Amino acid sequence: MSAPSTRFADAARAALEGVRDVPVWLDTPDRPARRAALDGDLVVDLAIVGGGLTGLWGAVLAAQAAPARSVALLEGGDVAWAASGRNGGFCSSSLTHGLANGLSRWPDEMPTLLAMGEENLDAIEATVAEHGIACDFRRSGELTVAVEPWQVAELGALAEAARGLGEKVELLGAEETRALVDSPTYLGSLHDPRSTAIVDPARLVWGLADVAERLGVTLHERTRVVGMHDEGDRVRLDTTSGRVRARQVLLGTNTFPSPLHRLRPYVVPVWDHVLATEPLTADRLAAIGWAGRQGIGDAGNQFHYYRLTADDRLVFGGYDALYYFGSDLASRRRRSPATEQLLTEHLLETFPQLEGVRIGHTWGGAIDTCTRFTAFWAQAMGEKVAAVQGYTGLGVGASRFGAQVALDLLDGADTPRTRLEMVRRKPVPFPPEPFRWAGIQLTRRSIARADATQGRRDVWLRTLDRLGLGFDS
Incomplete structure (x- = not known):
């Protein structure tokens, strides 16, 4: 999934009105x-x-x-x-x-x-x-889903490597994947039934x-x-x-x-942002399927991860990993309205069946990369x-x-x-700043470019690969 769909921009803004800026896991009287x-x-x-x-x-x-x-x-x-x-x-x-x-x-x-x-x-x-x-x-x-044609081939190679190591994984086509979880964006998937809880x-x-x-x-x-x-x-x-x-x-x-x-x-601290919908109705859930309640991640370099909670909220995060100059860990970084809007548009692009569902919670946290x-x-x-x-x-x-x-x-x-x-x-x-910030920003741009060009890695990314370095969300 590359650019957000303008079709869902207004729906995303409406879904985010009145959102609570606290992790859904912490917003409980049982704390x-x-x-x-x-x-x-x-x-x-x-x-x-x-x-x-x-x-x-x-x-x-x-x-x-x-x-x-x-x-x-x-x-x-x-x-x-x-x-x-x-x-x-x-x-x-x-x-x-x-x-x-x-x-x-x-x-x-x-x-x-x-x-x-x-x-x-x-x-x-x-x-x-x-x-x-x-x-x-x-x-x-877990289901790792392909949402672009180049990802189908990469999942096939990954499945072959996994099987060579004795892993019991299953490569699924588009129809088989959508029979498990119904998204119009799915072109195939790699199903690993035991590696994730x-x-x-x-x-x-x-x-x-x-x-x-x-x-x-x-x-x-x-x-x-x-x-x-x-x-x-x-x-x-x-x-x-x-x-x-x-x-x-x-x-x-x-x-x-x-x-x-x-x-x-x-x-370095990389900021990741997450959404949680309000609890989905039985009809909304039925429109998606997802009876197995697998964890799902897509196969892009900038990838999303999502799953259902015990009370049937859909938690959806990832994609837009952010690094701030000087390894900034200030609490103000826990919100990023632009990222929240982008994630909500991507959520609706993934599951258009959920248009009209409200986002109940949004939050950010720093990953130790x-x-x-x-x-x-x-x-x-x-x-x-x-x-x-x-x-x-x-x-x-x-x-x-x-x-x-x-x-x-x-x-x-x-x-x-x-x-x-x-x-x-x-x-x-x-490296120290300002080289750290510049290198990470250059890597983020190259990763986005790779996702937009059928996975082709530019000179910068190939150089990082050879050096054993990287950046991920």
Whole structure:
């Protein structure tokens, strides 16, 4: 899908009137009460910085592995307020930002990475079931849909590569795809029935926080870490309301500036925007089909992702990833009226059956993008500190794996995970400003041009491919 359809411009403006600018996941009376901030000094075995999915999985896994270990988690805001509560709720088994990206970087490790990804998603599903986390976790699979002719051929090549690695995927034609979900834009699809679950991400976060506390973890919200210092046998974390001395530290700061300053050039915040309709009526749903409630993404370079919620809202996001000069994370960036208008037009172009449906919620969130699109790890201060970030949009599922690897590194464990080349090597850092901003803007324009010219990649994109660099939404 390239340019917006002017046919839907007026309908999109009408649909957005009176929209609420809060993530649909957070707009609920069931939102838990805020936990107390740190008040004074604390000494623990393990301190975790960041109360998103990485931090919470780290807390749960650490407490389960060593129940006697004292663990404290420090969150600068409220749990689920940032990326963990602002995403589309896709929980993927992919640890490599998709098969194609993984094959281009770690072809020899892909069988292992695929198996580990499947095990990771199975473990998330098992944890949700074991602890009764009411987060509408559904292993509904994913459809990657072709909406331009060139994408049909690319999906065919991807299906062949997946089958060669033992993946059970199905390549569908236009009629078969539209029998599952009816959009006039669909020309075909790749159906993967097991690799993706859809989930209410905020309820997953809140559920994991409850599990962590039941396991003995101490959680402090509104406790921002402002400094980190090596004190020999311990690491001192200075916060806005006290100090924590820990034998080990796990950093799960996502897109926010890391207390480990040397990691900051490796991540940039890319703003992604999302819509959620009002609940769809039975007639509207019947006009689309979608009985399988699969997660859906289209196969463009600038791609959309969308899914249904438990109360039958359609969540629709992606496409127009935005980077602001200086890695701007200001709260004003959470709204982009032009992007919201564009997304609504694209939603109506995808499903003209929904013309007249109102948009109930719209929001934005920052993705921790790195140049290889996948998580990376680092250690510091005599290996007492381990950090993981850079998920580039697939952190809902990969965060558990990322946290587990970080804990392995802190323990000095030699495991199949820590032996991965993906874990042992970091991506190429981004250049400083103004070269960072200029390079990203040039890449965005080249990506848009490729989508408009049957996928043909220009000299700039081919050069980035050769260097192993990139930019994605």
